[in-house]
Amino acid sequence: MKDMDKNHFESLNKCSRCGGCQAHCPIFYETGREPFVARGKIELLENLQSGKLTWNDKLADIFSMCLLCGACAENCPNGVPADKLVMMARKDLVANNGLPIIKKNVFQHLLRYNGRLNLAGKILYLYQKTGLQKLLRISRVLNLMPNDLAKIERLLPEVASGSFRKIVPFRSTVDNPRLKVAYFTGCVTNLINHNVGYSILKILKACGVEVIIPKQGCCGVPAFASGDFTTGKFLGEQNIKEFAREDVDYIIFDCASCLSTWLDYPELLESEEALKFSDKLMDVNRFLVEILDIKIECPEIGKKVTYHDPCHLKRTENGKKAPRELLSRLSPAYEYVEMGLADRCCGSAGSFNISHYRLSQKVANRKVKSIKESGAEIVTSACPSCMMQLSHALKNEKSDVVVNHLVELVAGCLQ
Numbered sequence: 549m550k551d552m553d554k555n556h557f558e559s560l561n562k563c564s565r566c567g568g569c570q571a572h573c574p575i576f577y578e579t580g581r582e583p584f585v586a587r588g589k590i591e592l593l594e595n596l597q598s599g600k601l602t603w604n605d606k607l608a609d610i611f612s613m614c615l616l617c618g619a620c621a622e623n624c625p626n627g628v629p630a631d632k633l634v635m636m637a638r639k640d641l642v643a644n645n646g647l648p649i650i651k652k653n654v655f656q657h658l659l660r661y662n663g664r665l666n667l668a669g670k671i672l673y674l675y676q677k678t679g680l681q682k683l684l685r686i687s688r689v690l691n692l693m694p695n696d697l698a699k700i701e702r703l704l705p706e707v708a709s710g711s712f713r714k715i716v717p718f719r720s721t722v723d724n725p726r727l728k729v730a731y732f733t734g735c736v737t738n739l740i741n742h743n744v745g746y747s748i749l750k751i752l753k754a755c756g757v758e759v760i761i762p763k764q765g766c767c768g769v770p771a772f773a774s775g776d777f778t779t780g781k782f783l784g785e786q787n788i789k790e791f792a793r794e795d796v797d798y799i800i801f802d803c804a805s806c807l808s809t810w811l812d813y814p815e816l817l818e819s820e821e822a823l824k825f826s827d828k829l830m831d832v833n834r835f836l837v838e839i840l841d842i843k844i845e846c847p848e849i850g851k852k853v854t855y856h857d858p859c860h861l862k863r864t865e866n867g868k869k870a871p872r873e874l875l876s877r878l879s880p881a882y883e884y885v886e887m888g889l890a891d892r893c894c895g896s897a898g899s900f901n902i903s904h905y906r907l908s909q910k911v912a913n914r915k916v917k918s919i920k921e922s923g924a925e926i927v928t929s930a931c932p933s934c935m936m937q938l939s940h941a942l943k944n945e946k947s948d949v950v951v952n953h954l955v956e957l958v959a960g961c962l963q
């Protein structure tokens with residue numbers, strides 16, 4: 549493992565093999581297999597590090613079996629950052645063996661280029677709107693394809709007709725703004741769920757905040773998580789360069805994964821420049837509660853609502869508290885109910901729900917059970933990827949629970 553730095557190498561030695569991580573790992577919970585839990589992976593990493601093992605297909609498969617949810621690290625008595633170690637292992641694997649062909653093409657020839665991403669969005673939009681999707685589904689031709697393709701195809705929600713960032717103005721001004729923020733929209737809001745973006749613009753306008761939407765690309769999380777640090781760094785550096793052009797009070801995010809990647813940019817990009825942004829980065833829910841102290845007067849709606857913690861948000865500052873506080877401010881219009889397993893990973897994990905569809909759905913089904921038991925009619929979250937995963941799993945279970953981003957509920961309360 550030539551790519552493991554001193555800090556990560558030392559953290560390997562902190563593992564006392566207590567096995568405490570087993571109780572927290574969603575993958576171990578579903579499979580019961582030691583190589584898939586943090587302790588097992590650390591053992592393998594030590595062997596890779598000492599040269600007793602070298603990368604092979606089986607090892608690559610084992611290290612792909614991780615959601616990077618961080619539950620093991622969060623609960624480890626010795627502070628072993630197993631999720632980060634898995635990411636380093638994937639980086640080393642890519643440095644040794646390269647990326648699988650599909651990921652290579654997606655990351656290096658699609659993700660890096662906004663124009664191509666927008667085009668891909670358009671093609672998917674036409675696929676849905678021209679009736680081709682319907683035809684394929686009725687004909688069941690996808691059922692003949694391998695790797696659960698027919699089911700994976702159903703993960704795709706309704707795609708927007710274009711790029712949100714191209715439709716809305718660069719700057720949304722208000723008279724005498726109290727604050728100025730830059731909004732990092734993330735790819736899902738940009739190409740799929742425009743309503744999240746419109747909700748944020750509506751709320752911030754009502755709160756007297758000026759919003760700019762700088763030129764931006766993917767935050768890089770799918771590439772970093774797959775070990776393609778070259779693409780991840782390329783995207784991160786572009787984003788830093790573009791966001792440095794305007795002086796703003798905060799940079800806000802509607803996506804937990806994008807926020808967490810930006811928070812990790814200084815380490816991932818090894819960049820002093822990225823450090824300058826650290827104090828300005830904020831999840832939109834926390835921004836509304838802590839910075840704007842938003843007061844919401846909502847017409848009586850009378851629905852029960854619960855909340856799913858995105859893994860990438862819950863470990864950030866007040867990442868669990870702020871969304872719940874925001875939900876409580878929607879009372880009495882909405883009745884907030886806490887679900888069991890609220891902070892357990894939903895199984896989405898970037899592209900994990902595509903590469904390991906069945907296992908990912910097993911993880912999601914535990915969440916669906918919790919949502920149903922809560923009696924909620926709406927489940928909210930703060931991560932568009934989690935929302936897609938939850939919608940799909942709920943539909944599979946024939947549930948009519950609706951999935952919304954928290955800001956959609958807030959915006960719905962504003963006249």
Ligand code: SF4
Nearest residue numbers: 563564566567569624
């Ligand atoms: S990673 Fe942490 S919790 Fe898991 S076995 Fe090692 S020390 Fe124990």
Ligand code: SF4
Nearest residue numbers: 573614615617618620
């Ligand atoms: S990051 Fe999550 S899925 Fe991966 S080993 Fe830790 S608990 Fe398991």
